[in-house]
Amino acid sequence: MQSVYNQAMTLAVEQLIQEAERCVTCGLCLPHCPTYRKTGSEADSPRGRIQLMRAVAQEILPNNDRFKQHIDLCLSCRSCESACPNSVNYGALVDATRAQFTPQKSVLFSLIKPIIRHRFSAKPLFWLLWLMQQARLMAIVKRFSPAAKLLPTLQKPITWQKLYPASATRKGAVSLFLGCATNALDSNSLKASIYVLNHLGFDVHVPTGQTCCGSVARQAGDDNESKQLIATNQHSFDPSLTILTTASGCGAGLTDYLPTHHIQDISAFLSTCDWSNVSVQPLNTAIYVQDPCTLRNVQKSHLAVYTLLKKIPQAEIISLAGNSQCCGGAGAYMLTQSEMANQLLNDKLVAIKTANVAVLATSNIGCSLHIANGLRAQNLTVKVTHPIQILAQQMGFSCN
Ligand code: SF4
Ligand code: SF4
Structure with missing residues (x-):
């Protein structure tokens, strides 16, 4: 069966209804759904949400606050999709519903939107946060902002080279996806990826034009924004090279919505490489x-x-x-x-x-x-x- 994602865009209302009608209401997905396990409510289960999405799309039920609450409470974890014997594309359904019926109008998303879109203009902000952490001033910010509490110890902001050449006998080339959160908060994982890839004989390209994968915008129902971000990435990456991701959240968004490129998680790529000439020291833990x-x-x-x-x-x-x-x-x-x-x-x-x-x-x-x-x-x-x-x-x- 061809994936509905191959259109690289969210489903139109008619497609949403057709996909929702593929659910045979067997309920096999229910025990796998975290929100259903916590609330015990059918409306917070995959089966219940699919029926609600279909009914709202067909204008049988109103698109009201209660409907939005049930859609907002979905994690998009897609456990239901893995469990479904009929391969219902729940992810495509909830993405389309968020885009067309329940877009977020939150202050939080309005604030982070320019930061995730303009990775380079966001750099001064990360320099400021890094300097504040160095000066031990973050405790004051954390007192007022729950988001600031999530910040780990920040690594010094970095300017990436366009190319990191292989340091062993050359076996090929790949592209590396930076991701907005990983680039800002976990650049050590990106540096470690380049180090390992170079030692295994791979040139690593880091295109400067790349941007966010679009997942946060999609989760907020901002279809235009997520499409623009995907289009920017499509033009920035060489389609002949595999794009490696270190954050699976980015990897999933790109896998679904960037079908022109081959996307792979860093571990999946490395696990199939030839390791015979690489020395790995023991770690007794x-x-x-x-x-x-x-x-x-x-x-x-x-x-x-x-x-x-x-x-x-x-x-x-x-x-x-x-x-x-x-x-x-x-x-x-x-x-x-x-x-x-x-x-x-x-x-x-x-x-x-x-x-x-x-x-x-x-x-x-x-x-x-x-x-x-x-x-x-x-x-x-x-x-x-x-x-x-x-x-x-x-x-x-x-x-x-
Ligand atoms: S397992 Fe699939 S077909 Fe069965 S209720 Fe869940 S989504 Fe519908
Ligand atoms: S995506 Fe996760 S939270 Fe949402 S309905 Fe499926 S299993 Fe439940």
Whole structure:
């Protein structure tokens, strides 16, 4: 069956109705839905939401605040899609519904929109935040802003080269997607990716014209903005090179809406490379892995993270209990739906405490920020990091 995403745009109302009609209401998706598990309400289940979306699109039900609440509470985690025997494209349905019926008019999105669109004009802001952290002034900001509490210790803002040539026998070339949050808050994962790729013989291109993947805009129902961002990326990246992503949230958005390019998660790409000439130092520790929903349900490459980390001698790689359920991060959801986001976060914190986790690897910046924030609030010392950083460090890379 051809994916409805191949149109690289959100579904029109008629297409939305047709896709919703493919749901046979079997209910097999219900136990996999985090919001249904928490509320027990059919309207907060995938099956219930699909029926509501169809009824509103057909003007059988009004597009009112109650409808918006049920759509807003959906995490877009797409667990339902993975469970559906009829391959209903729930992600396409909820994206189209948000664009056409429930766009956000929040102050938060209006504020972050120019920052995510203009990566370069946002640079002064990140310099300011970095300087404030250096001067230990962030505590004042955090007292007034819940969003500021999510900020990790910032890395010094960086100007990327257009090309990082292979440092071993050349085997090929790839493009690297920076992502707005990863570029601003986790540049060490991008540097680690370049380090590993270069050592495996790959040139890494970092196109300067690239921008945000559009996922936050899509989640807010801003169709024009997400289309513009996708178009900018389409023109910026060489279609003959695979685009590698380090944040699975970006990877999922690009996989769905940039069909002209081949998109792959960094771990999925590296797990199939030739490692015979690469030396990886042992690490005698247990590394727990958190599976981001976007990596598991959309990019479907979460298992590659385990394969990759197993290249570290002596390391024990363990799946965190409850990995099939969303952590509640889900892009801007952790800020806009904080009550449900915190309920889901608490389940993760219980799993982390129960297993006495010291190192947690996650491949999505949103999950990383959300979980690390919860750990800080409970004074738990757990190193939350991207798997590529752990691997790169065992190859000689050092973060700064
Ligand atoms: S599993 Fe698929 S077909 Fe069944 S209720 Fe859920 S979305 Fe509908
Ligand atoms: S995307 Fe996630 S939260 Fe939304 S209906 Fe599907 S399983 Fe539930």
